[in-house]
Amino acid sequence: MKVLVITYYWPPGGGPGVQRWLKFVKYLRDFGIEPVVFTAENPFYPTVDETLIQDVPDGIKIVKCPIFEPNNIVAKFKKNETQRSAGFLDPNPSLISKFLLYIRANYFIPDARKFWVKPAVKMLIKYLSENSVDAVITTGPPHSLHLIGKKLKEVTGIKWIADFRDPWTSIDYFHLLPLTNSARKKHFRLEEEVVRAADRVIMVSSNAKKKYEDFNENIDVITNGFDTEKGLEEVKIELDKKFSITHIGTMNSERNPKAFWEALSEISEENSEFTDDLELKFIGKVDDSVWENEIESRGFKDVKRVSYVPHLEAKLYQRKSQVLLIVVNDYPSAKEMIPGKTFEYLQANRPILGFAPEGGDLAEILSNTNSGVAVDFRNKELAKKSILNLYSNFKKGNLESTSKGIDSFHRRKLTEKLSVIIKDLIQN
The missing domain is CATH 3.40.50.2000 (Glycogen Phosphorylase B;)
Structure with missing residues (x-):
C-alpha cells in the first residue's frame, strides 16, 4: 500500500509542527505502508532544526512544489520587528503590524499558504496519473492543505484522510484575529466542507472530535506522542540540584x-x-x-x-x-x-x-x-x-x-493505530 502525505512542515523545519508526520512517516513502513511525502520547495519556517533530518527514513520519496510565500514579503515590511508565528500575536502591535494582521486574517483564508493550492493540485494530479497511490493524507495547519486534498478527491476520486494536527476555527488564537463577519463565516464554511468531504478525519483530542461529529461519522482520535531518540537513552541524567x-x-x-x-x-x-x-x-x-x-x-x-x-x-x-x-x-x-x-x-x-x-x-x-x-x-x-x-x-x-x-503514546504505537485506519479505508 502507498499513501501520499501532504505536509507543509518538514525537516529541516523545526518546532512542534514537524514532529507528528515526521514520526508517522518514520514508522509506517513497519506496518506495510509506503509513504510518499509532498511538501514545499521553498517554505518559510520560523525555526530550523537540522537534527530532525536524521529521522527521515532512507529511500523515502519526497516530492516538492514551489510555493509563493506572502510571509517573505511581510518579513520585509517588518524587517525591524521581531517575527511572530500565527499563534504568537503581538499584545502591543504597531500600526503596520495591525494592518498586516488584518490583511492576513481576512484575505488569506484559510491561511497564507492558500496560494500553494492551485500549483500543488496541478502537480499532484499529474503525479497521481503517473504513479500508483492508494490514498492521500493532508495535515493542517496550514489548513490550506486540506483544500488540496479535497480537490484531489473531487478530480481523481482518490480516497482522502484529513488530519487536524491543530483545530481550525477553535485553535487558540482564532478568537483573537480581527476577522470581518464574512471572513469568519468563510472559515467556518470551509472547515465544514473539508470535514464533510474527507473519507476519514483524524483529530488529536476527544473534545476536538465532539465538535465535528455532526459533519462526519468517520472521525478517529490519534494524539501526538513521544519517540525513542538515538543516543538519548544512554545519556546519564543528573537531576537539577535546585x-x-x-x-x-x-x-x-x-x-x-x-x-x-x-x-x-x-x-x-x-x-x-x-x-x-x-x-x-x-x-x-x-x-x-x-x-x-x-x-x-x-x-x-x-x-x-x-x-x-x-x-x-x-x-x-x-x-x-x-x-x-x-x-x-x-x-x-x-x-x-x-x-x-x-x-x-x-x-x-x-x-x-x-x-x-x-x-x-x-x-x-x-x-x-x-x-x-x-x-x-x-x-x-x-x-x-x-x-x-x-x-x-x-x-x-x-x-x-x-x-x-x-x-500507548509512543510514536510507533500511534502509527500502528494510523495504519489500521489507512488499511480499513483502502480495503473497504
Whole structure:
C-alpha cells in the first residue's frame, strides 16, 4: 500500500509542527505502508532544526512544489520587528503590524499558504496519473492543505484522510484575529466542507472530535506522542540540584498561568528557604508581556531563559528538571488542547504541573497516567497546594514520577493505530 502525505512542515523545519508526520512517516513502513511525502520547495519556517533530518527514513520519496510565500514579503515590511508565528500575536502591535494582521486574517483564508493550492493540485494530479497511490493524507495547519486534498478527491476520486494536527476555527488564537463577519463565516464554511468531504478525519483530542461529529461519522482520535531518540537513552541524567520548574516551548500572552505566578510569589514571601531553592527555566519563546509582568516583576531569584534549542537538547532539559510545567491557553476551546510536549513530558518521567480546564483532554491524560496534576486557570489555592506538595517531596529527596500506561503514546504505537485506519479505508 502507498499513501501520499501532504505536509507543509518538514525537516529541516523545526518546532512542534514537524514532529507528528515526521514520526508517522518514520514508522509506517513497519506496518506495510509506503509513504510518499509532498511538501514545499521553498517554505518559510520560523525555526530550523537540522537534527530532525536524521529521522527521515532512507529511500523515502519526497516530492516538492514551489510555493509563493506572502510571509517573505511581510518579513520585509517588518524587517525591524521581531517575527511572530500565527499563534504568537503581538499584545502591543504597531500600526503596520495591525494592518498586516488584518490583511492576513481576512484575505488569506484559510491561511497564507492558500496560494500553494492551485500549483500543488496541478502537480499532484499529474503525479497521481503517473504513479500508483492508494490514498492521500493532508495535515493542517496550514489548513490550506486540506483544500488540496479535497480537490484531489473531487478530480481523481482518490480516497482522502484529513488530519487536524491543530483545530481550525477553535485553535487558540482564532478568537483573537480581527476577522470581518464574512471572513469568519468563510472559515467556518470551509472547515465544514473539508470535514464533510474527507473519507476519514483524524483529530488529536476527544473534545476536538465532539465538535465535528455532526459533519462526519468517520472521525478517529490519534494524539501526538513521544519517540525513542538515538543516543538519548544512554545519556546519564543528573537531576537539577535546585527545585527546578521547567517550561518547554512557547509561552504567549494567552498561555499565561496567573494562578501559578501568584502561588509562587506567596510561597516565596512566606518561605525564604523555598525562595533560595526555586529555579525557573523557560526553554522556548516567552512573550514579553509575560516575561516583564509576571516573571521579572515578581523578583524570582533564579530564572533561566533560553529562546530555542534543538529538539534533543530540549528533551534533556525535560529529564533533568525536578518538575515540568505545562500550560494550556486560556481561551474558549481550551478543553480541546493538548500541547504536543505533553507526551515528551510523560516520557521524561518527571512530575508534571499543568494549568488546564477541568474536563479537558490534558487534565484527563495527566489523571489517567498518574503523571501529574491539572490546575484550573484561576485556582490559586490548588496551585499553591500542588507546588508545596512537590517541594515537600523534593526536600525529602523523593520527588519522583509514578506515571503508568504511557507506552500507548509512543510514536510507533500511534502509527500502528494510523495504519489500521489507512488499511480499513483502502480495503473497504
